[in-house]
Amino acid sequence: MEEGEVYQKLNGIFMDVFGDDSLELTPELTADDVDGWDSLTHIRLVVTTEKAFGMKFSAAEVGALKNVGELVQLIRSKQ
Amino acid sequence: MSGTLYAGLGWLPKPPADFAAQCRAVEREEGDLGRRLQGLANHALGENQLNQLAKAMARARAAGRSLAPLTPFKLGIISNATSHFLVPTLIATAARHGIALDCVEAEYGQLLQEALAPDSAINRARPDAVLLAIDHRGLPLQQPATGDAEAARATVDAALEQLEAIRGGFRAHGNAVSILQTIARPPESLFGNLDAAIPGTLRNLIDGVNRGIVGKTAASDDLLLDVAALAETVGVANWQDPTLWNMAKLPFAAEFLPLYVEHVCRLVAALRGKSRRCLVMDLDNTLWSGVIGDDGLEGIVIAQGDATGEAHLEVQKTALALRDRGVVLAVSSNNDDAIARSPFQKHPEMLLREDHLAVFQANWRDKATNIVAIAEELSLGLESLVFLDDNPAERAIIRQTIPQVAVPELPSDPALYARTLLASGYFEAITFSSEDRKRAEFYQDNARRVALQKQVADLDAYLASLDMVMTVQPFDETGRARITQLINKSNQFNLTTRRYTEPEVAAAERDPDCLALQIRLADRFGDNGMICVIICRRDGSDWNVDTWLMSCRVLGRKVENAVVQELLALAPHHGITRVIGTYKPTERNGLVRDHYEKLGFRCIDRQEGGATVWELDVATAPRETLPMEIRRLGFEVEAAAD
Numbered sequence: 235m236e237e238g239e240v241y242q243k244l245n246g247i248f249m250d251v252f253g254d255d256s257l258e259l260t261p262e263l264t265a266d267d268v269d270g271w272d273s274l275t276h277i278r279l280v281v282t283t284e285k286a287f288g289m290k291f292s293a294a295e296v297g298a299l300k301n302v303g304e305l306v307q308l309i310r311s312k313q
Numbered sequence: 314m315s316g317t318l319y320a321g322l323g324w325l326p327k328p329p330a331d332f333a334a335q336c337r338a339v340e341r342e343e344g345d346l347g348r349r350l351q352g353l354a355n356h357a358l359g360e361n362q363l364n365q366l367a368k369a370m371a372r373a374r375a376a377g378r379s380l381a382p383l384t385p386f387k388l389g390i391i392s393n394a395t396s397h398f399l400v401p402t403l404i405a406t407a408a409r410h411g412i413a414l415d416c417v418e419a420e421y422g423q424l425l426q427e428a429l430a431p432d433s434a435i436n437r438a439r440p441d442a443v444l445l446a447i448d449h450r451g452l453p454l455q456q457p458a459t460g461d462a463e464a465a466r467a468t469v470d471a472a473l474e475q476l477e478a479i480r481g482g483f484r485a486h487g488n489a490v491s492i493l494q495t496i497a498r499p500p501e502s503l504f505g506n507l508d509a510a511i512p513g514t515l516r517n518l519i520d521g522v523n524r525g526i527v528g529k530t531a532a533s534d535d536l537l538l539d540v541a542a543l544a545e546t547v548g549v550a551n552w553q554d555p556t557l558w559n560m561a562k563l564p565f566a567a568e569f570l571p572l573y574v575e576h577v578c579r580l581v582a583a584l585r586g587k588s589r590r591c592l593v594m595d596l597d598n599t600l601w602s603g604v605i606g607d608d609g610l611e612g613i614v615i616a617q618g619d620a621t622g623e624a625h626l627e628v629q630k631t632a633l634a635l636r637d638r639g640v641v642l643a644v645s646s647n648n649d650d651a652i653a654r655s656p657f658q659k660h661p662e663m664l665l666r667e668d669h670l671a672v673f674q675a676n677w678r679d680k681a682t683n684i685v686a687i688a689e690e691l692s693l694g695l696e697s698l699v700f701l702d703d704n705p706a707e708r709a710i711i712r713q714t715i716p717q718v719a720v721p722e723l724p725s726d727p728a729l730y731a732r733t734l735l736a737s738g739y740f741e742a743i744t745f746s747s748e749d750r751k752r753a754e755f756y757q758d759n760a761r762r763v764a765l766q767k768q769v770a771d772l773d774a775y776l777a778s779l780d781m782v783m784t785v786q787p788f789d790e791t792g793r794a795r796i797t798q799l800i801n802k803s804n805q806f807n808l809t810t811r812r813y814t815e816p817e818v819a820a821a822e823r824d825p826d827c828l829a830l831q832i833r834l835a836d837r838f839g840d841n842g843m844i845c846v847i848i849c850r851r852d853g854s855d856w857n858v859d860t861w862l863m864s865c866r867v868l869g870r871k872v873e874n875a876v877v878q879e880l881l882a883l884a885p886h887h888g889i890t891r892v893i894g895t896y897k898p899t900e901r902n903g904l905v906r907d908h909y910e911k912l913g914f915r916c917i918d919r920q921e922g923g924a925t926v927w928e929l930d931v932a933t934a935p936r937e938t939l940p941m942e943i944r945r946l947g948f949e950v951e952a953a954a955d
Contacts, residue, residue: 253364277557277561278360278398281360282360290556
């Protein structure tokens with residue numbers, strides 16, 4: 235999948251998880267930038283992403299993520 | 314398949330595509346907020362959607378809106394695992410069951426402390442019930458006891474004592490009911506197959522604790538949430554997710570959250586008396602395979618040894634088992650009453666008999682009106698009813714017109730009907746007494762018929778919402794076999810019951826004085842296939858309707874009105890000024906005795922034996938717009954557009 239496609243799909247996932255259709259993803263976006271992005275929502279995001287892309291992440295992989303850009307890289311590395 | 318049934322809440326309809334937007338809009342809407350929320354919750358919602366709905370509910374509450382008519386309930390939650398994520402999903406799911414839920418979480422890290430301290434968060438809040446969401450990691454089951462039967466017994470007893478202390482504490486401080494969970498076992502085994510036989514293995518310890526929990530809750534008025542059974546149903550290897558536990562102490566895999574909270578809410582609803590009590594069943598293709606009016610006793614299949622027959626037999630067995638535990642049974646079917654009762658009276662393979670049914674409504678009125686009459690007759694509210702029907706269009710109209718009735722979605726394979734009905738959990742019970750057993754008899758199962766009052770459904774709006782497309786085509790080679798089949802097997806909606814062989818059907822196709830049409834109907838639920846055959850034979854400037862038959866599956870959709878409009882549109886192109894219809898009565902076609910009268914024809918002859926002849930003048934007959942799109946295929950002469 236092209237990087238643009240991953241961002242597009244991930245954008246839909248973020249809108250679903252946060253219930254907010256005005257969210258726009260950038261590579262630098264972090265949990266501090268989004269209202270309601272706490273640790274449990276983070277897990278919901280991870281689980282939804284896994285299901286949507288058909289892949290599984292380990293606790294270590296998830297723990298190492300610092301921003302959306304790194305999530306995108308992680309996804310692409312497993313495709 | 315069954316993966317979607319349980320984890321995916323397959324008995325609930327899928328949410329609309331704009332669900333998130335509808336949630337956001339809800340707080341600005343007027344009217345009963347509670348009912349609107351219940352309607353939104355009444356879909357197969359995933360964790361994200363449950364959170365969206367919960368946010369909408371929180372915003373509404375913050376704005377001071379009342380959640381009436383949802384029934385309030387306060388639930389405390391303690392857990393050895395992370396439990397905060399349960400709160401929004403419980404609140405959203407509770408709305409599905411007509412409950413406005415408030416959740417109170419524990420403050421103290423220690424479960425026992427939360428229960429025993431009078432000033433703990435939960436005890437101060439005085440909840441109606443407390444959910445003890447404790448799994449195998451939250452009880453002292455780790456003491457080595459492998460192979461030591463006595464140590465194993467002591468370990469089990471200690472775990473049970475701890476649970477006793479916890480629920481005793483909540484009972485003492487606020488008289489709260491406890492919801493105790495059985496424990497899901499981990500799939501990991503120490504010995505392999507021997508785990509079951511060696512005392513003190515985790516498997517056996519958990520078994521022992523679960524037996525104790527079941528026994529103690531049964532002997533009290535605390536409630537049992539059988540998480541062990543739930544985990545077994547979806548597979549313990551799927552239920553237990555080590556990654557999620559390690560990351561955030563989440564007790565089970567995320568995909569089962571909607572299922573878990575659904576089961577918690579069923580218990581809460583049952584506590585508030587919301588369990589349903591009556592199962593209303595459709596007949597054709599629900600209790601047997603086939604259509605009794607068209608196929609007759611010899612044609613419907615309930616037989617042992619036939620795959621589809623077995624599936625429907627299973628539905629009957631399930632209905633009987635439900636009746637045995639106190640659920641009242643009723644029938645609502647579009648059929649002639651005597652014809653509909655005949656399998657109950659005469660078919661050797663029927664398990665259900667008339668005296669198992671409290672009410673038996675078989676007529677040609679819409680099912681919503683009939684179901685309302687059934688509820689009134691049994692002195693039950695509509696929220697006490699569950700309606701089982703294989704036809705998605707019928708299910709939709711009931712959900713739309715009388716949404717208080719529960720209508721489980723059914724898969725296309727009848728083999729899963731029984732399982733889906735039971736998975737839907739509408740008859741969840743928290744007690745069972747001898748009184749329950751006898752309840753069915755209280756309703757005097759005399760399969761009575763109830764007179765109908767006013768029409769309930771707004772049928773025009775419903776028909777328009779079906780997005781029907783009717784395709785009209787002259788007879789052709791491709792359709793010939795099916796046309797012949799319909800001509801020979803159709804009995805009820807058949808005006809003249811003329812039977813033709815395939816060569817005769819081919820002859821009608823080629824005859825220039827014959828207008829022979831095959832008609833299909835599709836709607837938003839799918840393609841119903843060929844549902845009407847009509848043959849008109851020219852006599853001068855008259856068309857004699859030689860054959861007109863329709864499938865009973867599309868009754869009440871105004872298809873016959875549309876067919877008349879088609880004839881009126883085509884008539885001028887064939888120099889026809891009058892359409893003449895004949896009704897030839899048989900034992901089976903009483904349904905269409907007034908067919909021509911209802912369509913605005915004038916009676917011109919009544920014959921001995923009940924046959925009638927009718928005419929419609931093409932020039933003066935009223936033109937109607939109908940709630941469907943009409944498509945014409947394969948015509949050489951282009952008829953006038955609609």
